[in-house]
Amino acid sequence: MTVEAHLVALRTRLVDDAAIVSYEIIREQFVASIGQIRARLRFYDDSWMEFSEVVRQEANGAVSVISYSYQWMNKGNTLRKRWDDAPHYPNLAGCPYHVHDSDENDVTPSEPMNLFKVLDLIAAELDQ
Secondary structure: HHHHHHHHHHHHHHHHHOOOOEEEEEEEEOOOOEEEEEEEEEOOOOEEEEEEEEEEEEEOOOEEEEEEEEEEEOOOOEEEEEEEEOOOOOOOOOOOEEEEOOOOOEEEEOOOOEEEHHHHHHHHOOOO
């Protein structure tokens, strides 16, 4: 898969995901082997998410997420969850991958994330 194809797959998911009622792409760019997408999504419960994902095409042809932040807010604009890979918790297991759960100070380890995983987790929570 190319970086361009990955960005197309992300946009397709935004269109096809039943939990998403609207979205706005704020920035999308790619050059050679690096791409970025930044967007804001609104879900059917009026919660919303702003995210940024930067990807790179590896020598073996795979596309890897190299930097991300997915911030999910409730309709009152308070944090539900934020997954990111900023290295500001060096003593946390799995650093730099972590999630803030309902509070900036409630930080737990996370696996490396991508938009597809995050949207699946949000859909599961919305369906509860």
